[in-house]
Amino acid sequence: MDLREVEPARDRRVRRTRAAVLRAVIDLVTERGTAAITVSEIAEAADVSRRVVYQHFGDLDSLLLEAGLDLARRELLPRLTGFNQADPRAETLAMARHFADHRVFYRALLTGSCAFALDRGLISLLLPINRQAVEHLYRDRLSEQAAEDLAAFVTGGAGSFVTSWVVAGAPDPETFTDRLMSVISLLLEPR
Numbered sequence: 709m710d711l712r713e714v715e716p717a718r719d720r721r722v723r724r725t726r727a728a729v730l731r732a733v734i735d736l737v738t739e740r741g742t743a744a745i746t747v748s749e750i751a752e753a754a755d756v757s758r759r760v761v762y763q764h765f766g767d768l769d770s771l772l773l774e775a776g777l778d779l780a781r782r783e784l785l786p787r788l789t790g791f792n793q794a795d796p797r798a799e800t801l802a803m804a805r806h807f808a809d810h811r812v813f814y815r816a817l818l819t820g821s822c823a824f825a826l827d828r829g830l831i832s833l834l835l836p837i838n839r840q841a842v843e844h845l846y847r848d849r850l851s852e853q854a855a856e857d858l859a860a861f862v863t864g865g866a867g868s869f870v871t872s873w874v875v876a877g878a879p880d881p882e883t884f885t886d887r888l889m890s891v892i893s894l895l896l897e898p899r
Contacts, residue, residue, distance in 0.1 A: 726764055728754040733775035738813045743772055743820035772822045777829045779810060788837055796841065797889055803834075804881035804888070807870060811878035818871050831860075831867045838863045845896050862895055 732753035736745045747768055751758045765771035787802040807814055817826050839859035846855060866888060873884050 722764075725754075725756055725760060729756060729761055729764060729771070730775045730778050733771060734779060734810075734813055737772070737775070737816045738810070741812050741816055743816045743822070747771070769822045769825070772817055772820065773825045773829060776814065776817045776822070776826045777833065779813070780806075780830060780833055783810075785833060788834075797885060799837075800889055800892075801881060801885040803870075804873075804878075804885045807874050808878040808881045808884075811874055814874050815877075818874055827867055827871060831863050834867070835859060835863045838866075842896065858896075862892060865895075866892065 729750060732750050733745070736749060736753055737743055745768075747758050747761050750771065751761045754761070761771065765774060784803060784806040787806065788799050817823065839856065842850070842855050842859045842862070846858075850858065869888060869891070878884075
């Protein structure tokens with residue numbers, strides 16, 4: 709048997725197993741509105757053993773974190789093509805709609821034991837987009853370090869704003885987007 713034929717099949721099985729477990733986490737947390745679920749419940753919902761869950765993710769907090777980041781990578785990042793200088797509101801609204809659509813899931817995670825890690829993880833996913841916006845707006849007027857610092861500041865502040873909004877129930881993504889755009893425009897308006 710050729711090892712090259714076995715490895716892709718194993719990789720596909722690993723990806724399918726991970727995807728099933730992550731889907732089970734999202735479904736269970738969304739259904740219950742809490743991150744207080746057990747590895748046994750997740751394993752049963754994903755039709756895998758507890759051992760497989762632990763092998764792939766280590767512990768429950770790591771699994772919850774990965775489920776939150778995976779959802780953002782799969783559904784949010786594709787909507788955000790990078791800084792859209794023609795219509796930055798459209799991408800901000802896409803982000804708000806993503807969190808509103810999944811508010812029960814994200815609220816449970818952002819008020820649970822993995823909240824800090826999820827916040828940091830989401831910031832790291834969104835930082836490159838904000839760095840691109842800062843670089844575009846300020847072009848050569850900021851040092852590389854200053855541009856990085858400003859992008860981190862904006863991303864962290866916006867992340868805190870989004871977290872508060874999601875925890876409050878994520879009402880009306882349109883109004884939230886207008887509020888966020890207003891604050892960001894004050895911070896990023898070139899002088």
